[in-house]
Amino acid sequence: MSSGWExxxxxxxxxxxxxxxxxxxxxxxAPSELSEDQIKSLPGSQHLTGGSSGDAETITASHLLVKHKDSRRPSSWKETNITRTKEEATDILREYQAQFGTSCKTFEELASLHSDCSSHSQKGNLGPFSKGxxxxxxxxxxxxLQVGEFSDIISTDSGVHIILRTA
Known part of the structure; x- marks a missing residue:
C-alpha cells in the first residue's frame, strides 16, 4: 500500500x-500519482503544515560524514569524484573515532576538516531536526543517543557517519 514516497x-x-x-x-x-489524503499520510507530512503535531521531539546533532563511491552523490566540497569503497570510508571513520575518543571538541575539529557534508563549515552541526x-x-x-553521546558508525544512502547528539 505504501507509495514509497516520503x-x-x-x-x-x-x-x-x-x-x-x-x-x-x-x-x-507532489508526485502526480498521489491523492491529497495519501500525501497527508506520508512519512514527514508534518513538514507540509510548517509545524509538528505538538508531540514531535526535536533534537540537535552533529556528524562526521565520509562518502564512498556508492553514496547517493559521490562528491563533496573536498573531492569532485569520490572513488573509495564503503569499507575504506568505514576505516577512515574508525581512525577519526580513535582520534576524538570522547572529546566533543576534537570531534568538531575533525568534522570541520574532514566531513564530506557541507555542515563541515559548522563543525558538523546539522541544527535542530525532528523525525521524518x-x-x-x-x-x-x-x-x-543521549545528549553528549556518540553513535557508532551508521550507514545511509549518503555515506557513513558518526553522530554526536548535542541537544
Whole structure:
C-alpha cells in the first residue's frame, strides 16, 4: 500500500520536498500519482503544515560524514569524484573515532576538516531536526543517543557517519 514516497525538509532551502528512497527520485512538487489524503499520510507530512503535531521531539546533532563511491552523490566540497569503497570510508571513520575518543571538541575539529557534508563549515552541526527529516538509519541512531553521546558508525544512502547528539 505504501507509495514509497516520503516528505523531507531541504537543509539548504528550509522547505519540504518529496523523496522516494527506492528510486532516489526527488521533487519539489507532489508526485502526480498521489491523492491529497495519501500525501497527508506520508512519512514527514508534518513538514507540509510548517509545524509538528505538538508531540514531535526535536533534537540537535552533529556528524562526521565520509562518502564512498556508492553514496547517493559521490562528491563533496573536498573531492569532485569520490572513488573509495564503503569499507575504506568505514576505516577512515574508525581512525577519526580513535582520534576524538570522547572529546566533543576534537570531534568538531575533525568534522570541520574532514566531513564530506557541507555542515563541515559548522563543525558538523546539522541544527535542530525532528523525525521524518533525516534518512531513517541516521534518524534512528540520532534519536537513540543521549545528549553528549556518540553513535557508532551508521550507514545511509549518503555515506557513513558518526553522530554526536548535542541537544
Amino acid at each position: 516528505i523531507r525538509m531541504s537543509n539548504s532551502k528550509g522547505i519540504p520536498y518529496y523523496f522516494n528512497p527506492s528510486t532516489k527520485q526527488s521533487s519539489w512538487d 527529516q533525516m534518512q531513517k538509519p541516521f534518524e534512528d541512531a540520532a534519536f537513540a
